[in-house]
Amino acid sequence: MSFLQRSRLFRSIVRHGLPDSVRNRALVTFTNFFLHIQPVKVRLRAMQFTRTFYLGGLSAACFFILVVTGVLLMFYYHPSVPRAYEDMKDLEFVVSSGVFLRNLHRWSAHAMVALVMLHMVRVFFAGAYRPPREFNWVIGVVLLLLTIGLSYTGYLLPWDQLAYWGVTVGTNMAAAVPVLGDQIRFLMLGGHGVNENALIRFYVLHCVVLPLALTVGIALHIWRVRKDGGLYLPPKG
Amino acid sequence: MPPLALGRMILISAVLAVAFVAALAVAPAQSYFTEWRRVQEQYNAAARASGKSAMEVQIQQIWNPTLGVVDRCTSCHVGMGGIEPIPGAPLFAAHPPIPHDPAEIGCTLCHAGQGRATTERDAHGKVHHWFDPILPRGEEEAGCGSCHSALPVGAPDIAAEGKRLFERFDCLACHRVEGRGGAKVTAIGAPDLSGIGLAGFSPGWHEHHLGRHRAESSGPFLENYGPLDAREADAIEAYLRTLVAAPRISEGKRLFHTRGCRGCHKIGGVGGEDGPELTQVGRKGIETMLFPAGFEGPETVRDWHVAHLLSPASVVPGSTMPNLHLARSEAESLALYLLSLRRSEVAAAYWPPDRLRVEKLGEREFGTDGRTLFQVFCSACHGTSGEGHRYGELAQAFPAVANPDFLAVAPDDFIIQTLRKGRPGRRMPAWGAMESGLRPAEVEAIVRWLRSREPVPPPFEEVARAVPDANLGRETYARECAVCHGANGEGAIGPSHNTAVFAALADDRLLYRTIVDGRSGCAMPRFRDLDARTLASLLGFIRSLSAGDAPKPDLTRLDGLPAGDPVRGAAAYAGACFVCHGEAGMGGAAPAIGGRTFLDAASDRFLAGNYLMGRCRDQKGVAPSGGAPAPHSEDTSAPRAGGDAAAVADAIAWLRSEAARPVARRNLWQAGGDVTRGSSLYARTCAGCHGARGEGKEGPSLNLPEFQSAAADAYLAATIIRGRRGTAMPKFSLDQPDFPRLGAQEVRDLVTFLRSPGGTGHK
The missing domain is CATH 1.10.760 (Cytochrome Bc1 Complex; Chain D, domain 2)
Structure with missing residues (x-):
């Protein structure tokens, strides 16, 4: 073991020893890309399950699952009017584990919306939005909107009756906005009807624009948690 | 961190990790243990047992990009998809023989269902909201309608006659038709005629048979083939064209086109507008059908159609479809035909000849003679022979358009205009090309057929030979002619014919023609129901009117x-x-x-x-x-x-x-009477049946703009004078128990009132 640790290859990747001392444990967090979003030190109180119910982390986990399954689904999906629905049927009937993939994506998406909302409720009742964290609350609201936007844009992609009418109704609701309503609808659909323009627009939003925005938003969100000294903890006593 | 908390976390993580791996493992298993894999393994076991080669276990599909078909049905129905069939087992057996190759056109085009699916429930479309579930057992024939949207029905009467002749002349001795006959089929190789209507036949079949009949000294051509005349051969051809290898649909379609269903329902854009278009009614889903409480029998699409046909209003509340009083077997035939109305969009390369002929070349699937057209479009309301009809549940009685009194007074252009424009406000739809898809030539064929329903007058030669009877002539003249031409032929609505000039100029043939053909453009109707003796007497009487007029003119x-x-x-x-x-x-x-x-x-x-x-x-x-x-x-x-x-x-x-010149001309004769007198006359005489403003009560309405524009003064005058036998409209030129007798001037006054904006007419 110690031989391995001393090898040049190992040292080129990991620059600290086993986390057996306070210094090494701090180094693990400092030098690891995936862990450095964490504060260097976490209080034990902050780790209690009932403190956060891990809602933020679970939301992020859902997003991770959605990205992975989403990319796999993209291998089978053409965002075009004649093919979209047929691809859905092929995923259901002939692609190996296609049903599993689609259902995983679908249920994770539902779960993510629910978890993000619960996360927000938890933060509200814990009072964690109070200064100096008020801007992070604003970022959180933006993340909620992005999540809902992803959920809505994904709804059109199967191109079945449910999708078609869901989007028809949704965009007509947007058209009811005073003064700018019709322009908003036009912008959403890329035209005046739910057709191939709307499909490609929703597809690009769902697969590129919104996930990228969400990724950046999540990074910002967690980074600010860290900068504000980790999780908000109420004063003792 | 206390060891206990850390240990608990590791435990929770470990449990979750195991659950995650288990879930990942189940996913491929789910896509491995499938119905079709089990079926194909059973096939392989059966194949090995019977010495056949095993198949590779994989999803099978019929892919036809031209038709847009991806049918994976053969993953389970392996015997139908190019794998060597094993007779007996339903899934391994080959497809029953049909004129098409299932391996080329797939399954769902005919059978419906969900071709892309690979589980039985999904593939048969028995899942929520699948729009086109598989056609049930016994209704497979309806699938033909997917492509064969215009199977020929021809002229049903002639085809029925052809069928009778076909059987009477013993054609079934050699030919097989729909599973019957054909005992000698193997002996001489006579073809099976079940699908001959689509495959087509040689126009020289009759000469061929006749030649063999004359040449042979023995055998079926001599013994079983009776020489046919041309009319019989034509009738048999009409029958052969309706043989499309789908006898149950053909029967339903024949009923549909003899009961006048197209009077209210369009198919392929041709038909009336009162009822819903039926071009794709076969795709009507069960979720759109309401089954009333106490519905008898299973709640299937077919049974809904049968119940609806037998009693429309009890299945669809408020339906204005009349009850045709069909027998249950007729309703079942019609229901199957309705199910076959499921026209698919298929690539033109796959269009069958019937569809090409009707939808591309503009031919008709039904006969275009007036008799057939009347049956197809008019008979539901006006009766099979134009005798009129009253359905118990409808307030409106449909007029008897073949009534000889109507035909005697109605000029062609009145009937044609009524057909083209319809009678909005009543159930009579417009039969113009735009509204109904009926062509002008077809409308004219219907009118010609109606004309053929008129009595045939005796030929002139017979009239010329007949012995006139002075009394009969006087009586007939007083009854039919005096009101317009005056009691002594001095003329009133019609011209005089009591002068020596007239007598010298007009020969009997002209008088005869005018009496039996009427005079288009005038109130002079057609008197076609008089026999030769009456006509001869009438001519004699007319001649006698001018006897006193002198001197004889110099011509x-x-x-x-x-x-x-x-x-x-x-x-x-x-x-x-x-x-x-x-x-x-x-x-x-x-x-x-x-x-x-x-x-x-x-x-x-x-x-x-x-x-x-x-x-x-x-x-x-x-x-x-x-x-x-x-x-x-x-x-x-x-x-x-x-x-x-x-x-x-x-x-x-x-x-x-x-x-x-081929221009339709309107009758311009004007009654030229007095509106005021006409108004009081109308109130006394006509308002009781036709309503105070001509809105119609027991009698038909007179104030509809379409009627007013189609009916000329002459038509109105002639109808009042002649009446209409078989209806409540009396002959006003004679004394009637309940109505006053009207003279020429009174008829003029009435007609003028009927046309006036203050009367029943419109500006």
Whole structure:
């Protein structure tokens, strides 16, 4: 073991020893890309399950699952009017584990919306939005909107009756906005009807624009948690 | 961190990790243990047992990009998809023989269902909201309608006659049709005719059979083939064209097209507008059907259609579809036909001949003779032979359009215009090309057929031979003619015919033709139901009216009448005749002389003589235009001295050339009565049945704009005078128990009121 640790290859990747001392444990967090979003030190109180119910982390986990399954689904999906629905049927009937993939994506998406909302409720009742964290609350609201936007844009992609009418109704609701309503609808659909323009627009939003925005938003969100000294903890006593 | 907390976390993480891996493992298992894999493994076991080669276990599919077909049905129904079938086992057996190759066109085009699916429930479409579930057992034939959207039905009557002849002449001895006959089929190789209507047959089949019949000394051609005449061969051909290897649909379609269903329902854009279009009614989903409480039998699409056909209003509340009182077997046939109305969009390369002929070449799937057209479009309301109909549940009775009194007074253009424009406000839809898809030639064929329902008058030769009876002539004249022509032929609505000039000019043949053909453009109806003796008596009586009129006119002026020039004649007509006889001789103050029936019957000599010899009468208040020969008056007994015979000949030539032009001309005869008197007469006499404002009560409405524009004054006058037997409309020219007898002037007053904006007419 110690031989391995001393090898040049190992040292080129990991620059600290086993986390057996306070210094090494701090180094693990400092030098690891995936862990450095964490504060260097976490209080034990902050780790209690009932403190956060891990809602933020679970939301992020859902997003991770959605990205992975989403990319796999993209291998089978053409965002075009004649093919979209047929691809859905092929995923259901002939692609190996296609049903599993689609259902995983679908249920994770539902779960993510629910978890993000619960996360927000938890933060509200814990009072964690109070200064100096008020801007992070604003970022959180933006993340909620992005999540809902992803959920809505994904709804059109199967191109079945449910999708078609869901989007028809949704965009007509947007058209009811005073003064700018019709322009908003036009912008959403890329035209005046739910057709191939709307499909490609929703597809690009769902697969590129919104996930990228969400990724950046999540990074910002967690980074600010860290900068504000980790999780908000109420004063003792 | 306390060891306990850390340990618990590790435990929770470990449990979750195991659950995650388990979930990942289940996913591929789920896509491995499938129905089709089990079926194919069973096939392989059976194949090995019977010494056949095993198949590779994988999803099978029929892919036809031209048709847009991806059918994976053969993953389970392996015997139908190119794998060697094993007879007996339903899934491993081959497809029953059909004219198509299932491996090419797939399954769902005919059978419906969800071809992309690979589980039984999904593939058979028995999942929520799948729009086109598989056709149930016993209804497979309906699938033909997917591509064969226009199977020929022909002229049902002729085809039925053909079928009778086909069986009577023992064609079934050699030929097989729909599973019957064909005992000698193997002996001489006579073809199975079940699908001959689509495959087509040689037009020379009859000559071929006849030749063999004459040449052979023994065998089926001699023993079983009876020589047919041309009409019988035609009827058999009509029958053969309806043989499309789908007998149950053909039967339903025949019923549909003999019960007049297309009078209200369009198929492929052709039909009436009252009911829903049925082009794709076979795709109507069960979720759109309401089954009333206490519905008998299973709740299937077919049973819904059957129940609806048997009693429409009890299945669809408020339905205005009449109950046709079908037998249950008829309703079942019709229901199967309705299920077959499931036209798919398929690539034109795969269009069957029937669909190409109807949808691309503009042919008809039904016969285009008037009789068939009437059956297809009109018979539901007007009865199979135009005898009219009253459905118990509908307030409206549908008129008897073949009523001889109606046909006697209604000119063709009245019927044609009524057909084209319909009668909005009543159930009569418009049969114009735009509204109904019916072509003008077809509308005319229907009118011609209606005309053929009129009685056939005795030929002139028979009338000429008949012995006249003075009393019969007088009675008939008093009953039918006196009201218009006056009791002594002095003329009223119609022209006089009691002068010596008339007697000298008009021969019996002209009188005969005018009586039996009527006079288009005039109130003169067609008297086709008089027998030869009555007609001869009538002619005799008319001749007797002019017996006292003297002196006998000198007709030498009419000899050597020059041939007229129609170009010069236009001006001559406008100068001399237009004032009274109206545009192109269609009538006005004086009788119409431009009608084709009249001009065909009347000789140039007759026409010229009327003008030159003095039969035209002065029209009060209308001055003859200057320069032209003034019309002379009836009461001058001396023949008119003036008049340019050449100009008259020109006018006649022009009139004939106008009548030959294929333009529909309206009757322009005007009643010219008094509105006020007509109004009080209407209130006393007509309002009881036709309503105070002509809105219709027991009698038909008279105030609809379409009726007013189609019906000319002459039609109204002739209908009032003649009445309509078989209806409540009396013959007003005779004494009636409940109605006053009307004279010529009263009829004029009534008609004028009917046309006036203050009466039932419209501005």
